[in-house]
Amino acid sequence: MVSIRSIPSTPGSLTYHDLPWIIEHREERCTLCGRCTSICPTECLHLTYRRHRMPQLDILRKKRGSEFRTFTGIRQSTNLTHRCTGCGMCSMVCPNEAIGPVPNANSNRALFHSHQKGEAWKRGGRRNSQVSLLDQISFNRISMLTDPALDAGRHEFDLNTLLGRVLPPEEYLRRQASGEWIPPVREIFPFVIGSMSFGALSPNMWLGLLQGVAYCNEVLNIPVVMCTGEGGCPPWVLRSPFLKYLVLQIASGYFGWDEIIRAIPEMQCDPAAIEIKYGQGAKPGDGGLLMWFKVSQLIARLRGVPAGVDLPSPPVHQTLYSIEESVMKMIQTLSMAWNFRVPVYPKISASNSAKAVLNNLVRNPYASGLLIDGIDGGTGAAYNVSMDTTGHPIASNLRECYLDLVAQGKQNEIPIFAAGGVGKNGNVTQNGMAMIMLGASGVHIGKYILQAAAGCLGNEKNRCNVCNLGICPKGITSQNPKLYRRLDPDQVAQRVADVFMGIRTEMKKIMAPLGRSQNLPIGMSDALGIGDKDAADRLKIRYVC
Amino acid sequence: MCRLAMKTAAEPFSPYSVLQAMEAMREGYDGSGLGLLLRGVNFADFNYQSNDPILSGIAHSEAALHRLNDLMQTKGFTLKYDHEFVVKPEMLEARDRHKYFLRVYKQPDAWATWDKERVEHELMLNRLDLRENGIKNNGDLTVFAFWPDVAIIKEVGWPLVVGDALGLSDDRITSRICMAQGRQNTNYGINLYACHPFFIQGIGTMTNGENTAFVPIKEYLSGLNLPGYVGYQSDSEVFAHILHYVIRQLKLPLETYKHVITPLKTSELANHPQGEFLLGLRNVCRRLIIDGPNCIMGSLPDETSILAMDTKKMRPATIGGKPGEWAMASEMCGVDAMIPDRDKSLDFQPMRENTVIVPAHRKEYIIWSQFDPYPLPQAA
Numbered sequence: 070m071v072s073i074r075s076i077p078s079t080p081g082s083l084t085y086h087d088l089p090w091i092i093e094h095r096e097e098r099c100t101l102c103g104r105c106t107s108i109c110p111t112e113c114l115h116l117t118y119r120r121h122r123m124p125q126l127d128i129l130r131k132k133r134g135s136e137f138r139t140f141t142g143i144r145q146s147t148n149l150t151h152r153c154t155g156c157g158m159c160s161m162v163c164p165n166e167a168i169g170p171v172p173n174a175n176s177n178r179a180l181f182h183s184h185q186k187g188e189a190w191k192r193g194g195r196r197n198s199q200v201s202l203l204d205q206i207s208f209n210r211i212s213m214l215t216d217p218a219l220d221a222g223r224h225e226f227d228l229n230t231l232l233g234r235v236l237p238p239e240e241y242l243r244r245q246a247s248g249e250w251i252p253p254v255r256e257i258f259p260f261v262i263g264s265m266s267f268g269a270l271s272p273n274m275w276l277g278l279l280q281g282v283a284y285c286n287e288v289l290n291i292p293v294v295m296c297t298g299e300g301g302c303p304p305w306v307l308r309s310p311f312l313k314y315l316v317l318q319i320a321s322g323y324f325g326w327d328e329i330i331r332a333i334p335e336m337q338c339d340p341a342a343i344e345i346k347y348g349q350g351a352k353p354g355d356g357g358l359l360m361w362f363k364v365s366q367l368i369a370r371l372r373g374v375p376a377g378v379d380l381p382s383p384p385v386h387q388t389l390y391s392i393e394e395s396v397m398k399m400i401q402t403l404s405m406a407w408n409f410r411v412p413v414y415p416k417i418s419a420s421n422s423a424k425a426v427l428n429n430l431v432r433n434p435y436a437s438g439l440l441i442d443g444i445d446g447g448t449g450a451a452y453n454v455s456m457d458t459t460g461h462p463i464a465s466n467l468r469e470c471y472l473d474l475v476a477q478g479k480q481n482e483i484p485i486f487a488a489g490g491v492g493k494n495g496n497v498t499q500n501g502m503a504m505i506m507l508g509a510s511g512v513h514i515g516k517y518i519l520q521a522a523a524g525c526l527g528n529e530k531n532r533c534n535v536c537n538l539g540i541c542p543k544g545i546t547s548q549n550p551k552l553y554r555r556l557d558p559d560q561v562a563q564r565v566a567d568v569f570m571g572i573r574t575e576m577k578k579i580m581a582p583l584g585r586s587q588n589l590p591i592g593m594s595d596a597l598g599i600g601d602k603d604a605a606d607r608l609k610i611r612y613v614c
Numbered sequence: 615m616c617r618l619a620m621k622t623a624a625e626p627f628s629p630y631s632v633l634q635a636m637e638a639m640r641e642g643y644d645g646s647g648l649g650l651l652l653r654g655v656n657f658a659d660f661n662y663q664s665n666d667p668i669l670s671g672i673a674h675s676e677a678a679l680h681r682l683n684d685l686m687q688t689k690g691f692t693l694k695y696d697h698e699f700v701v702k703p704e705m706l707e708a709r710d711r712h713k714y715f716l717r718v719y720k721q722p723d724a725w726a727t728w729d730k731e732r733v734e735h736e737l738m739l740n741r742l743d744l745r746e747n748g749i750k751n752n753g754d755l756t757v758f759a760f761w762p763d764v765a766i767i768k769e770v771g772w773p774l775v776v777g778d779a780l781g782l783s784d785d786r787i788t789s790r791i792c793m794a795q796g797r798q799n800t801n802y803g804i805n806l807y808a809c810h811p812f813f814i815q816g817i818g819t820m821t822n823g824e825n826t827a828f829v830p831i832k833e834y835l836s837g838l839n840l841p842g843y844v845g846y847q848s849d850s851e852v853f854a855h856i857l858h859y860v861i862r863q864l865k866l867p868l869e870t871y872k873h874v875i876t877p878l879k880t881s882e883l884a885n886h887p888q889g890e891f892l893l894g895l896r897n898v899c900r901r902l903i904i905d906g907p908n909c910i911m912g913s914l915p916d917e918t919s920i921l922a923m924d925t926k927k928m929r930p931a932t933i934g935g936k937p938g939e940w941a942m943a944s945e946m947c948g949v950d951a952m953i954p955d956r957d958k959s960l961d962f963q964p965m966r967e968n969t970v971i972v973p974a975h976r977k978e979y980i981i982w983s984q985f986d987p988y989p990l991p992q993a994a
Binding site: 210212219224225227231235236237238239241242245251254256474475476477478479480481583584585586587588590591592593594595 | 829837839891903924925926
């Protein structure tokens with residue numbers, strides 16, 4: 070049967086109220102300056118000529134009629150490639166508050182059309198779920214009556230944690246007496262900037278972070294470390310004294326490691342640690358997805374590949390026959406590269422099987438820790454289905470692993486770091502401290518740092534989330550100089566310092582009423598309460614109501 | 615808040631004198647219980663040989679007492695002396711105390727060939743057996759200690775009243791060390807096992823204040839699966855077990871205790887002569903760092919006594935006395951009550967880095983600082 074072509078509707082046809090974000094444009098305020106259309110990262114806004122009916126009534130002639138006025142209006146594209154992502158840059162640049170996106174309260178029909186041209190929907194960002202179990206946890210064991218409360222402003226607090234293999238005391242004494250190798254241990258701030266690669270992040274963003282981290286260490290005495298993510302880092306950083314603030318990540322693509330290995334003889338100091346990525350919370354079982362438009366000349370050089378080609382990392386390491394074998398070999402090889410002076414630890418996605426990995430590490434004398442990344446972790450690029458539905462929430466996974474170590478009398482011997490959703494709704498210190506009291510030695514924060522330090526526009530309502538496309542309107546995740554020069558590294562560094570100073574104060578404000586100041590309260594689960602009985606039972610903490 | 619009083623003297627004295635010091639410190643405290651640890655024990659009615667183990671505890675029923683007798687007989691212990699308390703039950707709050715016992719046993723003949731460590735291990739296992747037996751039988755048998763030269767008494771009530779009720783003023787029991795603590799653990803519910811002083815293999819400690827890092831420390835000690843690291847009805851029990859762990863498991867000098875529970879800061883260790891060793895020790899013993907506020911008093915099998923505080927020093931204590939006789943208390947008036955005729959210029963309140971050690975000779979006390987060189991050759 071021949072379709073009727075005169076009706077302009079196809080299966081893929083969408084109108085503006087089918088889209089997740091609707092542009093509200095107030096014609097009477099608009100001066101047609103064009104700033105919104107030029108800033109829009111998805112080129113969703115365009116000028117169109119519209120006709121406006123002007124009703125006319127001539128009473129004396131008893132005649133009615135209409136005249137028409139032609140005007141220039143701003144409309145949003147209904148083509149999904151150019152859809153509005155709600156980033157709000159248009160309203161940010163509009164001098165007259167004439168334009169801005171509002172979330173569509175109606176059903177989002179565009180979702181059904183997200184698979185286009187045979188491709189499943191890929192995006193950057195986060196899981197887009199505002200639910201946070203960590204937000205519900207409160208700190209209930211207040212020492213005020215049984216003991217004098219501590220003064221968060223005046224007492225001395227030791228807030229640092231340890232990254233590195235902690236020996237049983239008996240073994241430490243034996244090795245000390247016989248002059249044997251003692252595993253390296255770093256004293257670091259328990260909030261770590263999580264792995265975001267030089268490639269996923271723009272040079273200005275990455276260097277701004279590094280500058281902020283260096284300031285925290287050298288001026289503020291907050292020993293913050295940041296992880297590079299896969300893809301190495303600029304050669305001058307590898308040969309600089311700032312390397313000691315960096316955790317170098319090796320992942321399944323081994324990108325950037327030629328450069329790193331070559332730089333070893335010229336390194337002024339050791340890196341803080343080496344992270345071997347086996348999995349990540351946002352896309353378990355999937356490798357990195359750096360698309361060709363983000364592979365600039367600089368990135369290509371660092372990674373040792375041609376520019377402008379897709380760089381999908383394989384889902385597993387090439388050496389991986391069994392996880393035990395791979396973990397053992399890689400940890401040992403990388404420890405050896407720095408002559409056993411640098412802690413080496415794996416990063417895995419949270420999973421029902423995390424305990425198996427942990428128990429394997431306990432038996433590996435060179436393993437220095439374990440980072441578990443929960444389903445709420447963010448990423449630069451992933452398939453939507455992976456990001457939203459694959460993985461395990463971090464809280465119960467972490468708790469199980471910690472209690473498993475406790476049962477073996479080995480708590481914190483393999484320090485467990487937790488990530489995935491810490492600070493997703495802005496409560497970064499509360500979330501992090503809850504994790505620590507559930508048994509984490511520290512937490513990794515990625516999305517929060519982008520939002521707090523660089524003004525990332527993404528949120529848990531699928532706002533923006535175009536990190537994968539290289540069109541980040543703030544210049545955070547773009548390799549396009551026109552975009553990333555919007556971001557001033559000095560200002561990023563300043564925000565990093567602000568953020569960590571704030572976290573430090575909030576940590577004291579949480580620890581002081583609990584009577585803790587001399588040691589990070591790792592595993593102090595008696596301090597925690599939650600108003601959800603099932604979660605309380607699962608996490609073995611107190612149910613409060 | 616608990617009151618602590620401890621006296622150590624070359625000549626045995628009555629525990630009642632320490633209870634009077636508790637009374638002097640009565641202001642501002644609820645006096646809900648009494649725990650007494652006597653070391654270097656003398657019985658007026660019995661010529662005690664200090665190698666024989668003393669079993670301290672309470673049988674709450676006649677059946678429990680019979681069971682205890684049977685158990686001890688089965689294990690091969692011979693009863694040498696059973697101290698009869700002159701009890702005035704009407705003065706006690708508790709109504710189910712059938713018999714307080716302090717019994718001296720002769721250890722089984724088979725043990726004669728065993729080395730000291732094995733004997734001490736067996737003594738602990740026997741105590742744990744008896745304790746377990748009591749718990750299984752609805753708590754009708756409570757055992758505080760089974761160790762040579764150590765007697766422990768614990769009861770609910772006002773300390774001096776408990777002392778009167780048990781006739782402790784009659785000088786039939788005296789000792790060279792007496793540790794007294796005056797409060798049941800009201801933070802975690804009344805339970806005789808929650809009462810200080812805590813004891814394990816000759817090591818006894820008592821504490822005031824609250825150990826806010828209790829749960830992670832308890833979890834670590836329990837996870838070691840060493841016999842004896844059980845109980846934890848009180849957050850303060852871990853102090854005794856940490857001291858035991860440092861001295862008996864790690865076999866480190868007494869001075870290490872303070873380095874384990876309240877290690878120096880990284881910047882301080884950087885300037886310490888054995889800083890590198892101590893930093894490593896801090897890292898591996900990090901799970902045993904206490905967070906206070908606590909004052910800790912303890913005594914060891916060789917009659918050494920110690921006094922230390924947590925880093926914040928919000929539970930101060932004073933030591934004072936004269937050669938041959940020293941007293942420590944959480945309140946200065948407690949020291950005054952125990953040794954009034956002393957030179958007060960010798961009084962000392964330890965700072966956060968100090969451990970006060972009174973050696974067995976009791977001629978003087980030693981103020982040891984964490985900043986001092988650490989006395990272990992392997993750390994050099």
